[in-house]
Structure formats: C-alpha cells, structure tokens
Amino acid sequence: MLQSLSREEQVVSTVDVLGDGMDQLREEHELLKREMMELYGMAKVVGQDDDVLNWSVSLNYLRGKTIQFVEKMDAHSLWEDQVLFPMVRDYSGQELEHLNELEQEHKLAHGHIMSFLRMLESCSAPVNSGKAKEAAACLLEAYTVLSGHFHKEEENLFPLAEQMLTDLEQFFSC
Numbered sequence: 001m002l003q004s005l006s007r008e009e010q011v012v013s014t015v016d017v018l019g020d021g022m023d024q025l026r027e028e029h030e031l032l033k034r035e036m037m038e039l040y041g042m043a044k045v046v047g048q049d050d051d052v053l054n055w056s057v058s059l060n061y062l063r064g065k066t067i068q069f070v071e072k073m074d075a076h077s078l079w080e081d082q083v084l085f086p087m088v089r090d091y092s093g094q095e096l097e098h099l100n101e102l103e104q105e106h107k108l109a110h111g112h113i114m115s116f117l118r119m120l121e122s123c124s125a126p127v128n129s130g131k132a133k134e135a136a137a138c139l140l141e142a143y144t145v146l147s148g149h150f151h152k153e154e155e156n157l158f159p160l161a162e163q164m165l166t167d168l169e170q171f172f173s174c
Contacts, residue, residue, distance in 0.1 A: 021084060022161055028076045029150055035069050040143040047133035054126035059135060063120050066139065070113055073146075077106040080153075084161065091164040098156050105149040112142035 042062050047055060085099050116138035123131060 019165055021079065022158070022165065025084070028072070029154065032069075032073060032076060033150055035072070036143060036146055039065060039069055039139055043136040043139040043143070046136035047129035050129065052129065055129060055132035056123075056125040056127045059120055059123070059127060059132060062136070062139070063117065066113060066116060070110070074110070077110070081106065088157065088160055088164065092160070098152065102149065102153060102157065105145055109142045109145040109149065112138050112145065116142070
C-alpha cells in the first residue's frame with residue numbers, strides 16, 4: 001500500500017503511525033508495569049508461609065494472571081519488534097545495538113514466563129513450598145528483565161522515537 005502513495009503521503013502515514021503508536025506505547029508501558037508489579041508481589045510471597053502445605057491454589061491463580069499478562073506483553077512486543085524498532089532503525093540509518101538488546105530482552109523475559117508456566121503444567125497437587133518457590137523464581141527473573149527493559153525503552157528509545165517524530169513533522173511542514 002505504501003508503494004502506491006506519494007512520498008508526502010508516506011511521510012504523513014509514518015507520522016500518524018508513529019504518533020499514535022507512541023501514545024499507545026506509553027499507555028501500555030504504564031499498564032504493563034502495574035500488572036508486572038502485581039505479579040511480582042504475588043510471586044514474591046509464594047512458598048513463604050511454612051504453614052501452607054499445598055500451594056496449588058495460589059499458583060493456579062498466579063498462572064491465570066500471568067497468562068493475561070503474557071497476552072498483553074506479546075502484543076506489545078510484537079508491535080515494537082515489527083513496527084517501532086524497524087522505523088527507528090530506518091530513521092537512524094544504522095543498526096542500533098540497544099534495539100537488538102531490547103529485542104533479546106523480549107525473548108528472555110518471555111522465556112522466563114514460559115518456564116514458570118511449564119513448571120506448573122508438570123506439577124501435581126499438592127505443591128510444596130520448595131516447588132512453589134522454584135516456579136515463582138521464574139516470574140521473579142522475568143520481572144528483573146522487564147524492569148530493566150522498560151527503563152531502557154523509556155530512557156533511550158522513547159526520546160529517539162520522539163525526535164524522529166519531531167523531525168518528520170518539521171520536514172513535512174517545510
């Protein structure tokens with residue numbers, strides 16, 4: 001579709017996509033960070049109460065919340081990987097190392113979360129505190145990766161994308 005548009009129409013289309021995308025990205029970051037903190041809080045207490053002999057119910061609840069989070073995180077990551085990162089690469093005219101790192105962090109965090117879910121699939125009730133802590137540790141690792149990831153995006157990628165948007169808007173207004 002972009003091939004049939006004039007250069008001016010392509011710039012306007014890119015500005016619209018990027019502008020709307022950055023607004024969406026900021027909103028998603030806030031939502032994902034809140035949900036990530038909630039998962040972290042729940043995972044942190046799993047296995048900590050010695051009086052609880054079976055952690056199955058708590059882990060199943062955490063599993064459901066994690067699946068909801070993963071669906072949102074995957075959609076968010078897909079947009080970044082397929083739209084935002086390529087736009088920023090095209091804009092900068094070079095392969096940016098921190099973009100490669102951000103893409104790898106998506107995969108790493110996803111891997112930790114999937115490890116948690118796989119561990120729960122292999123557990124049968126009752127789940128003792130040791131096994132519960134082991135499973136929850138995967139989510140705590142994902143939290144660590146995602147905390148740094150979101151910070152890097154907000155400190156490095158957002159300003160670059162905003163500058164790109166400003167430059168395109170200025171170019172178009174000339």
